[in-house]
Amino acid sequence: MNILTFFVVIPVLTITGIILVKDIKRVKLVASIGMGLQLLLAALLVVLYIMQRRAGNTEEMLFIKDFVWFKSLNIHFALGVDGISVAMIALTSVVVFAGVFASWEMAFLTKEFFVSLILLATGVFGFFISIDLFTMFLFYELAVIPMYLLIGVWGSGPKEYSAMKLTLMLMGASAILFVGILGIYFHSAPDGEPLTFNILRISNYVIPIQAQRVFFPMTFVGFGVLGALFPFHTWSPDGHSSAPTAVSMLHAGVLMKLGGYGAFRVAIFLMPEAAKEMSWIFIILTSISVIYGAFGAMVQKDLKYINAYSSVSHCGLVLFAILMMNKTAMTGAVLQMISHGLMTALFFALIGMIYGRTHTRLINEMGGLMKIIPFLSVCYVIAGLASLGLPGLSGFVAEMTIFVGAFQHPDLFHRITTIIAITSIVITAVYILRVIAILLLGPSRDNQYEHMNDAKWYEKISTVILIACVAAIGLAPFWLSSMIGTSMQPVIDKILAVNPF
């Protein structure tokens, strides 16, 4: 059996296990074992992948497996990974694992909660291992729908409104996206061969430029909405602030990455000419969202809003880098997805833990937490430093790769937009340090917080594993960056072959 199929099988088995067991304790046990296995499997996949590459396997995708699923339309369940998807899978398994421990205290409909959560994870894993557009889309939808329930049922604040808004906006985007995918499908075989959804097969053809001009913006915007593309990002602040902790973690940490990954794998990879032609529109939009999100975050008072806007800014950088269409910048985009996924998951986990203790997320109502809950506060500072791009943590590596890559364009347009994007490092520092100063430092503002307990064991597992990953990437980025870069090379070659610039 192919190793990749396990990535779907294990979550499904875990869900079955959760449904079968009786009490809450066992539910959590099953969930954590299942996701722990998934984490080990991801680690195994990374090792196997690197060994294959070391052994000289230069295939574009490894571990390919192809099942015919729906003959008449030539829909396959086709699996395969390259360095980029391996990295994304590793990210997902870490975030899901941490998410399970971050929702340890979930007491309301626990079983249903974990089922939905792991269902969401299944969708994400399936998305990253698919190389067939149809199954990819299927898994994409599978990841979005449990979100509605998770926010609507277990959320806080105006949860119905937020859940509805999030789902409707993402569904609207998928409608456009699906048209785009069908457009690609109907242009996937110019020589009269059977039409195909297989990405690798399609990438060998050149889709007619007239078709590209129509379907590129559809797929890019369709995925872009999930990647918080300005001006379609407004589901994100509401969605995040209403979502329960683990859902925020998964959503900002992983689900938003589906947008970036899809925009790269489908929109740009399959339709490079139109991407080249139209990139300027989206470069302007994304460089706006980088700055705009950062400025927006500066005046927010709710911790989750701050991080939602910060995500708009950081995910804007992902799309920005993808549009730069050279190897360095696109490698940086993947690094940024991973880095942002880890640190934003860490942020949301910590916000959830702080909220669980103080019952408020407004920074002005808290203060001096460093003295009371030092462990969580130090973790928050580390997450903040990673977010503002401190060397030694993952954010720096990703941002620098993007900036250096984007700056390799010699023309003034790309350079000026790059410099605009770079200024975000200062604005990010302002809002991160503002939060740290108000929330954690200074004298304690309220006596009722004096006797809060510091992190419990499950909270420590959740935060420490995320911090370890952030620091590992930040200290030794070479292996990850070269794993992604090597896989980026064939992509770049294909883009350059049809479209030298």
Added chain:
Amino acid sequence: MINFTYTVWILIIPFIMFIFLGLAGHKIGPKLSGLLGTGALAVITALSYITAYKYFFATPKAGDVFKAILAANTTWLQFTDKLHIDIGVLVDPISVMMLIVVTTVSFMVHIYSTGYMKGEKGYERYFAFLSLFSFSMLGLVVAPNIFQMYIFWELVGVSSYLLIGFYYEKPSAVAASKKAFIVTRFADLGFLIGILLLSFHTKTFDFITLTDPSGPAIAQAGGASFLGLSVITWSMIFVYLGGAGKSAMFPFHIWLPDAMEGPTPVSALIHAATMVVAGVYLVARMFPVYSLAAPVALKVVAYVGGFSSLFAAIIACTQTDIKRVLAYSTISQIGYMMLALGVSGYGGHEGLGYMASMFHLFTHALFKALLFLGAGAIIHAVHTNLMTEMGGLRKYLPITHLTFLIACLTIAGIPPFSGFFSKDEILAAAFQSNKILFAVEYAVAGLTAFYMFRLYFNIFWGKETQYQHTPHEAPFSMTIPLIILALGAVFAGWIPFNKLVTSDGQAFESSIEWGVAIPSILIGVLGIFVAMVMYRKENNIPERLAATFKNTYKLAYHKFYIDEFYLFVTKKIIFRYISEPIAWFDRHIIDGTMNSIATVTQVVSFRIRKFQSGQLQQYAFVFISGAVLLAVLMIYIWYW
């Protein structure tokens, strides 16, 4: 060729110590933490001195030139085929000199801190941060490429942030640390853009390639231009912005005086001796590029340095917090170093300014650290920062008094102390190339002597103050570093920098220029004399003077209102007129549009829904009226 590979331990040891103390410090207790931190520093100090000896005296020179040696290098992150960040160790005259400066001062500060911080909460954290700082600063110093320098540049920034905000329950310390980080971050934005521009045009980050007189950077001096200046000049100006931020040059100086909120040994280490001279070091590192390919950028360095030194010296004359006086003095002295670099040429005696700048950096590190540590001993004894609340302390603190006096004489440029030699070289270099800046520096020399002795007399002489507790001399752990640094301040002037640290690695002849030196000594003595008249005994001359020049005094006392200006820009313009409108726009316009799409859909569907009401009468009514309408229409069309 002597092997310098062991120098990597100079970086590894403090890094391990940081991780260890950070994770396990609270378990092993304060005493062991302090001991371990200080011990680690002792080891790397020894390693640095061995390196210095081996490099300067035991390595055979290639044709009389000190060559840069790449002791270790490994690729850390690959960007493109040519651009990659390496982490390594570069051994050359200035990096070895900086190793000596950083480890010596850091070691002294570690010893001092074991006494000064005794009994403080967070003692282990303090030593962990000190280790982090030492690691970052040493990594910056030995960086063989500009991107490694940037990495460690950010790391010293964050260690500075952590240490300024060490007393994190004090709102002023929190605000100061935030300010320091953001101001320098803003300057680093320029640095980063400079690096990107420079590396795009030269395809390398390596210092050895960049500063090679026949290398790609200098060869492109006349290359592509933008707004009348060459690209290399632009990038060097941008790089200098980063240096100006760290080195607190005008207009980025505002963070340094506030940074005095940190513990005093930290001020001595980071904000006087090592981190704040990183900007000078950066310019010196890139000096061949500045000098040969970007003379306009070098002019900027010179004038900004000259202006900052005068500007800060004037403010220093009016401040009453002793640490703030010293902070402004630091800005002024760094201005000196920048100016010396700015007026220097490349190679041989032309490079006098370069040598003088490095020389002054070295002596300044010793005497300024001494001044701060002395100030720490004073604050420790009387529990106040304000010199107006001190006086007559010479009787209580004899060792502090003597070492402080030595430091004051050194900074005032009185022979035979080391400050005299280095300052004289700077003045001589300025005299050769730029008479305006030379005149400015004469004025600054006089002001320096005045404000330092204003401080000295106010603290140790002046009015007899009654203290709540009789002040006690500091413990040995604090006075021994003072004595060692005082010895350094006295004798460092005899080090032959013209033989060791020069712009092109070659020795050149230089001697004291008495024509420049004697007037400067006289100006220094004059400054001291004026200070003595005004402050030695309690009298009303200072108040009368302040009243006479009321407006000027007020302007200088309020630091020329630069802080208020920044506050206006950040609070009013950025927060109120950029961020808040954006946040509002996002909620009401963008999200409003999304919501109104939803509302329109909802309203329209409500309307449409009414057609499907399920009431038979309504259906029949609509059906019949429709049929009648159609019939009328048909009749109308057919029979008309």
